[in-house]
Structure formats: C-alpha cells, structure tokens
Amino acid sequence: MENNHDLGFQKFIRGIILVGFTLLLFKLILTGDITNFIAPKMLPFVYFAAAVFLILGILQIWRSDSKKELDIYCDCGLDHSGKSSPIKSLAIYSVFLFPVLTGFMFPEVVLDSSVIKNRGINLGTASVQAEQTETTESSAETKTEKTTATQEAKSADDMYLEGLLNSDKIVVTDAEYSKITNYIEMNLDKFEGKEIELVGFVYREPDYKQDEMAISRFTVSCCVADLQVMGTLATGEAAKNLKNDEWIKVTGTITKTTRNEQELPLIDIGNIEKIEAPSDPYIYVF
Incomplete structure (x- = not known):
C-alpha cells in the first residue's frame, strides 16, 4: 500500500x-x-x-x-x-x-548585442539566400515544370528589382528586410547612389573606426536557437556618439566597401534618428 x-x-x-x-x-x-x-x-x-x-x-x-x-x-x-x-x-x-x-x-529578456560576441555577425546575406533558395532536379519528369517555375521566379525577381531601382527612396521594412538587403547586395553596382532608409540597432566590432557601425537585426527562422545576426555597414560623423544596442532609423546613400575580400553595401549616413526598440525586434525568415 x-x-x-x-x-x-x-x-x-x-x-x-x-x-x-x-x-x-x-x-x-x-x-x-x-x-x-x-x-x-x-x-x-x-x-x-x-x-x-x-x-x-x-x-x-x-x-x-x-x-x-x-x-x-x-x-x-x-x-x-x-x-x-x-x-x-x-x-x-x-x-x-x-x-x-x-x-x-x-x-x-530580448536579446542584445552581447549575443553577437558568441554568434558573430553576417555582413553578407547573399550566401544565406542562396542556401535557402537552392533547388535540385530529382527526376526527368519534373525537369520541365521546375524550369518553368524558375523562369517565372526570375521574371518576378526582375520586376521586383526594377521596382526597387525606380523608387525614389528604398524603405526597408521588417516584412521585406531579408529580401531587400539580398537584392541590394547581389546588384550592388545598380544600387550605388540610391537613397535608403533602414531601422536597426547599433553594433560595432573592436576593429571598427569611430564613425563606423553595423545597423543590425536578429533574424529567426524557427526559434531563437537558429537565430542569426544580419548587419549593414554604415559610416558618418553622426555615428560617433552612438552606443551599442541603441535603436536608430538611418537615412543615407548606398555606396560600397570591401571587407575580408568581399564587396559589401555601405550606407553613407545622411540622417540618424534615435527610436524606441520595437515591441517585436526580430526579423522572421520564411
């Protein structure tokens, strides 16, 4: 008992x-x-x-x-x-x-820049997109269908790219953050000189200059276990007084720079506005 x-x-x-x-x-x-x-x-x-x-x-x-x-x-x-x-x-x-x-x-607690010290920051996003969109041919029967789908996707991509290039100012929204930053990186020569507006938090690596920073965002696919940190380099006098983890809205002009033998977008800062951290600070990648 x-x-x-x-x-x-x-x-x-x-x-x-x-x-x-x-x-x-x-x-x-x-x-x-x-x-x-x-x-x-x-x-x-x-x-x-x-x-x-x-x-x-x-x-x-x-x-x-x-x-x-x-x-x-x-x-x-x-x-x-x-x-x-x-x-x-x-x-x-x-x-x-x-x-x-x-x-x-x-x-x-929402994650902050201290996480980047362990995970690192991705300043180049095109390779991430390539891994996510890469497909393989599984059989001869589906080859034609996949080719047609690929052609349609390319057509949609071309239209989207044209829309971005024709806009007076590229506003990077949370919903299209990964998509827009990928397009800019993969077509950097075409986007040079375009005005852009971007929201993110400040992060600096130890080797950054005083007027350099990365406008950063956390991207999540499934959960925080697969979290990645994406950043866009920016430079300007206004960046000198900013501290890590401060949320900002940046307006500037797209230029390019080379880091670790890779060409990357660089925003020449025109205006910086400090903002409150969004209630949902993550970018969700689907």
Whole structure:
C-alpha cells in the first residue's frame, strides 16, 4: 500500500508539472512574449502542445487518486516494487519544475548585442539566400515544370528589382528586410547612389573606426536557437556618439566597401534618428 501511495504522489507531481508547462505557455501566448522564443509560423504547434500538456496533466492528477492496486506477477525473482530514494525523485522532478518556476518568476529578456560576441555577425546575406533558395532536379519528369517555375521566379525577381531601382527612396521594412538587403547586395553596382532608409540597432566590432557601425537585426527562422545576426555597414560623423544596442532609423546613400575580400553595401549616413526598440525586434525568415 505504501508503494501505491508513493506511485500516486508521483503521478500527482507529474500532473502538476504538465499543467505548469501549460500555464506557462498560456502566459507567453497571452502576453505576446512567445515570439521572443519562436517564429509566428510555429504558433500552431505551441497551441497543440499546450492542449496536449493540459489533457495529460489532468489525467495524471485524476489517476493519482486511484484506489486500485497494481500487482505484478512474474517468476523473474526481481523486486518490482518501484522503490526509489526521495532525494533521487526530488532531483529528477526539479529538472522539470525549474524551467516552469523561473518562467513565471523572471521577465522575458530580448536579446542584445552581447549575443553577437558568441554568434558573430553576417555582413553578407547573399550566401544565406542562396542556401535557402537552392533547388535540385530529382527526376526527368519534373525537369520541365521546375524550369518553368524558375523562369517565372526570375521574371518576378526582375520586376521586383526594377521596382526597387525606380523608387525614389528604398524603405526597408521588417516584412521585406531579408529580401531587400539580398537584392541590394547581389546588384550592388545598380544600387550605388540610391537613397535608403533602414531601422536597426547599433553594433560595432573592436576593429571598427569611430564613425563606423553595423545597423543590425536578429533574424529567426524557427526559434531563437537558429537565430542569426544580419548587419549593414554604415559610416558618418553622426555615428560617433552612438552606443551599442541603441535603436536608430538611418537615412543615407548606398555606396560600397570591401571587407575580408568581399564587396559589401555601405550606407553613407545622411540622417540618424534615435527610436524606441520595437515591441517585436526580430526579423522572421520564411
């Protein structure tokens, strides 16, 4: 009977942990802080996980009060009583309780430039786009269809490029951040001299000059585990007084520079405006 009581208590604790994870997910969803950890496209999976955790948690709590005894009969000669050390059980359940408790106790923190010291910053984005859009031919039957699709994509790309080149000022929005910066980098000669408006936070490498900085953004594909830092170089006298992590809106002219034997866009700063950090500072790459 004592073993059944221990087993019932353990089921109760498991149920509490599952319900705790459910409440933590609900809290993040209701406050909107969930997007500090995952991309919006992953939200349906979070909803599903929260529902499953809630159901399993309720079942575990309900079963913990069951009066039925579990008897195991076999001739193996081993003890199936399931006895375990209280300290061992506490250590195991603490592993699961800790993230639940800290999730409620501590506020969610948006990443800042300190992350770049470990992850590095990508000043060139064309290679990233190439990896994401690269396709392979799998069979002779689909070759024609893929060729047609490629031609249509190129036509759409040409139209988009023409639209950017014909605009008086290129305004880089969050929704098209990766797309626009990729087009500029891959067609840098065509964009030289164009006016551009860009929002991001300030970051400087140790070897940057006083009037140099990278206008940076965090990009997320699935969750913060695959987070990357994208930056566009900028230079100008107005950059000297800016500190890392300050959010700015920069208007300037696109020029080019060479860094690590790679040609990169460089913004010749015309105007800088300090702004508040956006409520959702990440760029989501789909």
